[in-house]
Amino acid sequence: MALKILDNIRWLTPANKENQGEHPEIVVSSRIRLARNIDTIPFEMKMKNKDARHLLELTQSAIKQRLQGKFYEIKKLTPLEKESLLECHLISPGFIKKDSPTGVFINDKRNISVMINEEDHLRIQGLSGGLNLINLSEKVFDVEEVFGDELGYAFNENYGFLTSCPTNLGTGLRASVILHLPGLVFTNEVDKVLKGALQIGIAVRGIYGEGSEIKGSLFQISNQYTLGLKEEDLIEQIRKLIHMIIDIELKARDVILKKAHYEFEDKVFRSLGVLKSARIISSDEVLNLLSALRFGIGMGIIKDISLDLVNELLIVSRPANIQLYYGMVLEEHERDIRRAEYIRNRLNNPGAN
C-alpha cells in the first residue's frame, strides 16, 4: 500500500485556507495530543500481545462505525513508510520502535491521527499549520468522545484520565507549537526568552520530539504539566506565551532589517539561489536554507513563493519522504541528488504539483 506523502502533509499545506492558523510566517505548526487508556485493558506495562491485538480490533470496530479515514497496521508498513509517517508528524519516534501490535488511524482530512498501543492505548492528535490550538482542540475532542463512548476510558475523579506515565495524568493533554525564530537566534535573545518559558512550566525542544536537536531556527514549545488546570486554560497559557514570543520575534526582525538590510536580503536570495540551482543537497542544509527563505517570505523580501511551498519542501525533503516521493529506495548520495532535483523542480515551477 503506497502512502501518498503529499496527502499526509495536507494538514500543513491545506487547499482550504480556512484551515490555516494565525501567523504562519512564524508559527510553522500546532499540535494537540490527548493520552487515553481503555478502562478494561491492561496498560502498556502489563499488556500482552493478545491484549494489544484485542485493542486493535476494538478500535477498528469503533472507527468503522463512527469515523472517516484509514487504519494502518504498523507492522504491515515498509520501514520507509513508517519513517515517512514520522517525518510527516503523524506518528511518534517511540511508536515505530515498538515490537507489539500497533496501528494508526488517519482521518480523511489528514489532520487527525490516532496511534493505537503507543505508550498509552490511544494517542489522539490533531495537526494544523500556523497557530490554531483552539480550533484544533475542538476537532480532537470530537474524536476523543467517539472512542470514549465506544470503548470507555480509564478515569478517576481525583487524577482525571489515567495514563501509563504519571507525568501525563489529568487532562492527558499536550499542546505543542513549532516556531521559527531566526530573529531571536540572530539577536541572541532566544535563550533568554525560552528560559523564561521553562520557568512557567513550558518545555522547549527540537522539532522531532524529546532529545532532538534544534535545527533551522525551529523550536518546539509545549506544556509540561497536565494535571490541575482545565484544558482550555492549558491551551490559553501556551497561546499567550506564543503571542508574546511572536511580538519579540517581530521586533528582533525589525532591528535586523534596520541594521543589516542588505546583508539579510543577500542571505535570503543566496539561499534561494542555492535551493534553485544545487545538484546535491543534504536534508540539514535544506533546513537551514529554508529557514532563510521562510524569513524572506515573512519579511516581504520574497513575494512569489508561498509559505505552503516552503512547508512542503521542509517535509518532503526529509530522508524517507524523498525516497517515497520518487517511489524507490535510495542510498544517501543518490538521495541528496534526487532531493536537489525535487527542490529545483518545485521552486522553478511552483504552480505544478
Place this chain on the structure above:
Amino acid sequence: MLCDDCKKHPATIFFKEVLPDRTVELHLCEQCAAKRGLISTKKMSPLEVMHKLLKEKDARDAEIICPVCYLSLAEFKRSGRFGCSHCINAFDPHIKELIKKIHHSDKHIGRKSASGRKRSIEIYWLRKELKKALEQEAYEEAARIRDRLKDYGVEDIG
C-alpha cells in the same frame, strides 16, 4: 562566540560585573556558567522530577500490590509506569506526594469522561458469541445474536 571557559560550546550567557577598579565581562555556555555557580542548573522537567523521586524506596514497596494487574509499588518505582487503571487506587497514599511534586497539583479539574456506552466492546463480544454459536450449530442462538448486532447498526454480520 565561543565560551570563555571551555572554548568549545557557543557562549549563550553573558555576565557583566562592575567592580570598583574594573568591569568584568564573561561569555559562557550554559554548562560552564552552571559550573561556576553563576546560574542555577536547569529547572527539572516533570519527567526528571519523577525519576528523581522514584529513587526513594521503602522496604515494604514489594508488598503493596495492585489487586487487578499485580504490579507492585516496587515495580512501579523501577519503571515509572502504571500497569492498569486500578494501580493508582492501590498505590494512592504512597504516590500522592509524587504526583503533587510532578504537576504542582493533585486534583484534576478538567473534562470528565462521559460514561461510555461501550458499544464497540459489546459488539466485539457479540461477534465472538456468534462465531461460537455457529460452530456449535446453535442456529436459534445465532439468530438472536444477529438481531442484537443489527440493533447496534452492524451491517456486515458474518
